[in-house]
Amino acid sequence: MAKKMKLKKEAKKFGGIAILILCILIISCIFGIKTYREYKYKQTYEYKLIEHGYSLENAKKLVSYFKNSSKIDSILSISRNEKILDLIKEKYYIHNHLERYLAYLDTHKDTSYKDVVAIVNVNRDYDFYEHDIDSKTSDNELLIVNKYYTLNADFNPENLVTINNQYAYENNQITEEANDAYVSMWHAAKEAGIQLIVNSSYRNYQDQEDVYNSIKQSKGEREADKVAARPGHSEHQSGLAIDVFEIHNQLTGTFQDSPAYAWLKENAYLYGYIERYPEDKEYLTGYSFESWHWRYVGLEAAKVIHEEGITYDEYYAYYIENQAE
Ligand SMILES: [Zn+2]
Incomplete structure (x- = not known):
């Protein structure tokens, strides 16, 4: 009888420990997932753009325009410039010309975005016969x-x-x-x-x-x-x-x-x-x-x-x- 009681007590003790371990496991799992998610988010272009100074809304716009492609790296490689958001709305926007668009805009503030894109696309930001x-x-x-x-x-x-x-x-x-x-x-x-x-x-x-x-x-x-x-x-x-x-x-x-x-x-x-x-x-x-x-x-x-x-x-x-x- 005493032996039975002892066994019962032991079982109870082990049960308690098991529950405790399980709890720890669940908590660390939740914590782990959370940290992992955070880690993963930090790898996204959305996060990187926000870190670069863009608002969440604009970061989302850029990510969606560039379909999350590596083209966003070139945006991250230059200083934050909200004009990019307007430039990409232009029908004939060519991503390779981005820095030239921005440079042209800097010196031609009254030129429309449409014209800036057209002018740079046809090389008119260079002098005639000097860019063969x-x-x-x-x-x-x-x-x-x-x-x-x-x-x-x-x-x-x-x-x-x-x-x-x-x-x-x-x-x-x-x-x-x-x-x-x-x-x-x-x-x-x-x-x-x-x-x-x-x-x-x-x-x-x-x-x-x-x-x-x-x-x-x-x-x-x-x-x-x-x-x-x-x-x-x-x-x-x-x-x-x-x-x-x-x-x-x-x-x-x-x-x-x-x-x-x-x-x-x-x-x-x-x-x-x-x-x-x-x-x-x-x-x-x-x-x-x-x-x-x-x-x-x-x-x-x-x-x-x-x-x-x-x-x-x-x-x-x-x-x-x-x-x-
Ligand atoms: Zn002719």
């Missing part, structure tokens, strides 16, 4: 040539054809695709009562050098840069550009008021052509308004450019270069 990039000729009809992108002296388009005399003055050449598209466009314009004519098209590096140098010699570099592209920087070297007029009106000064120009503005994209240097876009293209200069880019790009009302320079930056990165 080789044009990627493998882009074919989507290659870009401007005051930043250069074609080599020996670049000649592979498939040049001579435009038939019915559609152009003699000795005008463009690439085969550009020519096919132009001929279709020419006939559509004719149906609308407009007779187009090309008076300038492919020009090789040497020709452009001659044009540029003769102006430079007579009027100086500054004047030459205003009216002509430097060799390697003319879109005419690509074989994708045409200077097109209406047969009865070939004055550069009045072409912009002609029905032919109005027709091209409305319809050229349906044939893969775009207006390359539109009015009021000199701050992006680097060229003053040239109503007669049209560029073949293919149907897909022409449609986007037409519908979104952007220049080719902006299109190239956002839809080609940025996508390739």
Whole structure:
């Protein structure tokens, strides 16, 4: 009997200890989970952004915009700047340009965010001819040539054809695709009562050098840069550009008021052509308004450019270069 009592007592004692151990285990478990959670949270971009000075709300916005990607590291590597929150709202925001956007904003406080993004995307935060990039000729009809992108002296388009005399003055050449598209466009314009004519098209590096140098010699570099592209920087070297007029009106000064120009503005994209240097876009293209200069880019790009009302320079930056990165 006494033995039984003793056993009961022992069991009670062990039970108590077991409960105590269990309690300790549960408590430390809860504590452990809590610390682990805290540790994990500290690893998140949300926490790091808050530590960097952003509000919880803004940290959440940045995390959601960048889908928690490592792109946030570059935001953490520069000082806190609330302007980033506005910049990322811009449709053509390119993350690689973030620091250049911010630098441009610092010196151009009255420029809209939309313009800042556009200007930096097309490299206009650099001086003309002082930031040379080789044009990627493998882009074919989507290659870009401007005051930043250069074609080599020996670049000649592979498939040049001579435009038939019915559609152009003699000795005008463009690439085969550009020519096919132009001929279709020419006939559509004719149906609308407009007779187009090309008076300038492919020009090789040497020709452009001659044009540029003769102006430079007579009027100086500054004047030459205003009216002509430097060799390697003319879109005419690509074989994708045409200077097109209406047969009865070939004055550069009045072409912009002609029905032919109005027709091209409305319809050229349906044939893969775009207006390359539109009015009021000199701050992006680097060229003053040239109503007669049209560029073949293919149907897909022409449609986007037409519908979104952007220049080719902006299109190239956002839809080609940025996508390739
Ligand atoms: Zn031209």
